[in-house]
Amino acid sequence: MQDYIPCDAVEQLQHAWREAAFGGPEYAEQHINAVEQLLESTGANDAALNYVEAARSAVQHRDSLGVVLALVAALQELERDNL
Secondary structure (H helix, E strand, O other), X not given: OOOHHHHHHHHHHHHHHHHHHHHOHHHHHHXXXXXXXXXXXXXXXXXXXXXXXXXHHXXXXXXXXXXXXXXXHHHHHHXXXXX
């Protein structure tokens, strides 16, 4: 039943980095919150969760590039786990 959660997290991460890249870091915050909740509820990859937390910090500093890089790194971690 939890197989869908990594897929949902990947989808949220894809939306988040695009929102950060094209709209600014504050637009990604809703997706960052959603993916963080999904990852915490499953006890998922700690590295992915650390990247999401780094993205949240970058949002607070209004650092679009930092948000995008952290989210893409989290996405890669989740995709690597699901191979």
